[in-house]
Amino acid sequence: MGIRGTLTEGVLKNIIISYVYVFIWIFLSFIVIIYNKYILDRSMYNWPYPISLTMIHMAFCSSLAYILVSVIKIVKPVQINRHVYLKSIVPIGFLYSISLWLSNSAYVYLSVSFIQMLKALMPVAVYSIGVLFKKDSFKSQTMINMLTISFGVAIAAYGESKFDQMGVFLQLGAVVFEATRLVLIQILLTSKGITFNPITSLYYVAPCCLVFLSVPWIIVEVPKLQNDSKFEFDYFVFMTNSFCAFALNLSVFLLVGKTSALTMNVAGVVKDWLLIGFSWSVIKDTVTLINLFGYAIAFLGVAYYNHVKLQAIKAKDEEEKKENQVDDECGKLDDDKVARMIEAGK
Numbered sequence: 001m002g003i004r005g006t007l008t009e010g011v012l013k014n015i016i017i018s019y020v021y022v023f024i025w026i027f028l029s030f031i032v033i034i035y036n037k038y039i040l041d042r043s044m045y046n047w048p049y050p051i052s053l054t055m056i057h058m059a060f061c062s063s064l065a066y067i068l069v070s071v072i073k074i075v076k077p078v079q080i081n082r083h084v085y086l087k088s089i090v091p092i093g094f095l096y097s098i099s100l101w102l103s104n105s106a107y108v109y110l111s112v113s114f115i116q117m118l119k120a121l122m123p124v125a126v127y128s129i130g131v132l133f134k135k136d137s138f139k140s141q142t143m144i145n146m147l148t149i150s151f152g153v154a155i156a157a158y159g160e161s162k163f164d165q166m167g168v169f170l171q172l173g174a175v176v177f178e179a180t181r182l183v184l185i186q187i188l189l190t191s192k193g194i195t196f197n198p199i200t201s202l203y204y205v206a207p208c209c210l211v212f213l214s215v216p217w218i219i220v221e222v223p224k225l226q227n228d229s230k231f232e233f234d235y236f237v238f239m240t241n242s243f244c245a246f247a248l249n250l251s252v253f254l255l256v257g258k259t260s261a262l263t264m265n266v267a268g269v270v271k272d273w274l275l276i277g278f279s280w281s282v283i284k285d286t287v288t289l290i291n292l293f294g295y296a297i298a299f300l301g302v303a304y305y306n307h308v309k310l311q312a313i314k315a316k317d318e319e320e321k322k323e324n325q326v327d328d329e330c331g332k333l334d335d336d337k338v339a340r341m342i343e344a345g346k
Helices: 004-040 048-070 082-109 114-133 139-157 164-190 198-227 235-258 261-281 288-346
Strands: none
Touching: 004 082, 004 235, 048 082, 048 114, 048 139, 048 198, 048 261, 048 288, 082 114, 082 164, 082 198, 114 139, 114 164, 114 261, 114 288, 139 288, 198 235, 261 288
């Protein structure tokens, strides 16, 4: 085959690999969400202790990350001093712990399908908090888009047959804390040139989460666990659940590292629709037409938001290419000028 055929094979190979990474991330995300719902739901495994489950995840991830970084040394630790850790990692760990706690707690009260609909508000929260922290600039067109997404989610909530105020409050709180964490990562870490992969991220952040979660755990869940004499710790269930959570973090690294964060956002929309369908057909959650109509509006808003981001990324890439081309041409002109001066000197 010629050069054209080789290039075609290379492009095809990259497309296939990208789809494999997308499939792995969707599959693991799907498994973790359904598995968490199974454990926490009172009508299934009936272990309604979200803080305890989150702490088990963090303890498992901390231990495995420590082994991979410090013992086996597959990944090198990022050099971080005490000041950076206290000022940057600790606030992020605090927000992450609260986000995980609230999001897992929502599964006790809400259906999987409705939770996925509420998660459509994540771009709204990230953009709003980004504007608040002056990380994003306010644009009326973007704000209209955000209001459209919010309107769609509001319709979906109105049509929810098993609407629970506590569950909605918990899930919306999880969205706000997670969005704040993502913005602070840009401000406190990315702006300083500090980048983590999922293993080093868990190596530094998971122990911090474990400490923060221990406070509400002692106050809220320890008394309940002491009175729950019927429960016996099932190592297989909780270890496999924790391993799935750890694998999900690795799949995020593969997906974003080999494709882009935008690809992950698009894949997330596909995952949400799959979860809604699974929740309706297998778990037998009630999904109304109003639910679907409202989420469809929110979905279109999120899709447009991702489209605008993609166009902005393409425009930025084109601008960088033009700047590099100008620099190359200027460098070539300078080289020619030096060559003529040398020639004149002879």
